[in-house]
Amino acid sequence: MGKRRILIVGGGTAGWLTAAYLARFLDLADNAQIEITLLESPELGIIGVGEGAFPTIRTTLQFLGIDETRFIRSASATFKQGIRFNDWLHAPAADGTRHHYLHPFEAPFYTEGTSLVPYWLLQDERARVPFAEAVTIQNRVAENQRAPKKQGEGEYSGPLNYAYHFDASRLAKVLQARAIELGVRHVSGLLTDVALDADGAIARVNTRELGALEADLYVDCSGFRAELIGKALGAPFKSVKHVLFTDRALACKIPYADPDAPIESFTIATAHDAGWTWDIGLEGARGIGTVYSSTHMSDDQAEAVLRAYVGHDAYKARIIPFEPGYREAQWVKNCVAVGLSGGFLEPLESTGVVLIEAAVAMIAELFPHNGPVDAPAKRFNALITGRFERIINFLKLHYCLSRRDEPFWRxxxxxASIPEGLQELLAQWRHRPPGRFDFLLDLESFAFFNYQYILYGMDYRTDLSGGRGDFPNMAAAEKLFARIRGFSEQATADLPTHRALIRAINAG
Structure with missing residues (x-):
């Protein structure tokens, strides 16, 4: 059997995560039959839109053999326990009243197979506590700027589920160092053109500094430019702007006014007239960005929104335009796309990194060690397309339940803008909460309880009153709600502040 050569075009999070993951999975250091090279341009920077991740990133980093402490120190990382949504249900009232809810990463508490969700739904709507606060201790812990664990509780583990916020360019450097340790060859050169063979597959890529580079499998991690999958192979791009309207972001970094300022334990997503603003707490600064629809808001108006949010204009902001959508064929002949080259939806819920993780895990599992290199293409494309479609539904859920009256929200x-599959689920969820059989596991990035947090955070009404008799354990459920409340108070008292834990890790 001949050697299989993989050439990854592009660095950044997508390129280096792909390189490190494949090197680890294919045991590159001890496998003379596989060669992995990453070509990185010396002139192109990292976009770094995504400075947040989903809890899957912990499993990924652990699999790569990257020490959690090293990662946190090197990537300026902090802990992320979920997303807090401000003003999504309705705009701030004249008297200053505002609505907010949390999408925590911890699953709702249940015992002996009994779900508390129906019992919460059957409580008096006017008197009950918010859903996430009722069913998990993480709500109170995160709202009180506590960490999800104590120092010394073990790598990538702790009592509460969590992900991270991080500096994207620093994360890429951590992944690069690990990939090279695992045997990946790193070359620097500017891609000049791509040559195709008689069958329309990639024959070679040509570079300014290194001449021609050839491989059996080419991985396109060239970002929005999509040099291989888009420009060379012409894989069509499917826009979903008719469903997800936001297509621009205005991003900046703001230092803390006080080095001892608390670090939030979640991403803050604050709705505005035509989109939302993210606020991410890193160790030494906050990453802030306004996401908006250019159909509903001008760049100048977005700048005014960002300035009002930050409270001053002493910052440098850059506009990042994007087209929400994806390629239905992301593996074409001997080329597979990972990251922005395959598609991008929007920064909400950190799906950019999630989709990189999903794609590279599938490439690793499906990797053709011999035979046609495109043998897995049809399967890969079906799975990645299904994943994109379901993420689109999940993101749309955040928007379509809003009662705000600006044109963007209406x-x-x-x-007409809500996918049919989501409309069908919403109709069913009028009479029962989302459950695991609503979703196909291998196509999902989000579990049924993630949908519950959004639905019930946005005051969606699931009416179980007609079947009240089917839920006879109300007294036991009330005791459980009280226990969760008690655990919340205890955990908030026991856990260190987020900044204290990050400071201790960085000092260690």
Whole structure:
């Protein structure tokens, strides 16, 4: 059997995560039959839109053999226990009243197979506590700027589920160092053109500094430019702007006014007239960005939104335009796309990194050690397309339940903009909460309880009153709700502040 050569075009999070993951999975250091090279341009920087991840990143980093402490120190990382949504249900009232809810990463508490969700739904709507606060201790812990664990509780583990916020360019450097340790060859050169063979597959890529580079499998991690999958192979791009309207972001970094300022334990997502603003707490600064629809808001208006949020204009912001959508064929002949080259939806819920993780795990599992290199293409494309479609539904859920009256939000609530599959689920969820059989595991990035947090955070009404008799354990459920409340108070008292834990890790 001949050697299989993999050439990854592009660095950044997508390129270096792909390189390190494949090197680890294929045991590159001890496998003379596989060669992995990463070509990185010396002139192109990292976009670094995504400075947040989903809890899957812990498993990925652990698999790569990257020490958690080293990662946190090297990537300026902090802990992320979920997303807090401000003003999504309705705009701030004249008297200053505002609505907010948390999407925590911890699953709702249950015992002996009994779900508390129906019992919460059957409580008096006017008196019950918010859903996430009722069913998990993480709500109170995160709202009180506590860490999800104590120092010394073990790598990638702790009493509460968590992900990270991080500096994207620093994360890429951590992944690069690990990939090279695992045997990946790193070359620097500017891609000049791509030559195709008689069958329309990639024959070689040509570079300014290194001449021609050849491989059996080419991985396109060239970002929005999509040099291989888009420009060379012409894989069509499917826009979903008719469903997800945001297509621009205005991003900046703001230092803390006080080095001892608390670090939030979640991403803050604050809705505005035509989109939302992210606020991410890193160790030494906050990453802040306004996401908006250019159909509903001008760049100048977005700048005013960002300035009002930050409270001053002493920052440098850059506009990042993007087209929400994806390629239905992300593996074409001997080329597979990972990251922005395959598609991008929007920064909400950190799906950019999630999709990189999903793609590279599938490439590793499906990797053709011999035979046609495109043998897995049809399967890969079906799985990645299904994943994109379901993420689109999940992201749309955040918008279409809003009662805000600006045109952007009314357009989002218009059934014509809501995918049919999501409309069918919403109709069913009028009479029962989301459950695991609503979702196909290998196509999902989010579990049924993630949908519950959004639905019930946005005051969606699931009416179980007609079947009240089917839920006879109300007294036991009330005791459980009280226990969760008690555990919440205890955990908040016991856990260190987020900044204290990050400081201790960095000092160690």
């Amino acid at each position: 357009d989002n609530a218009d059934p």
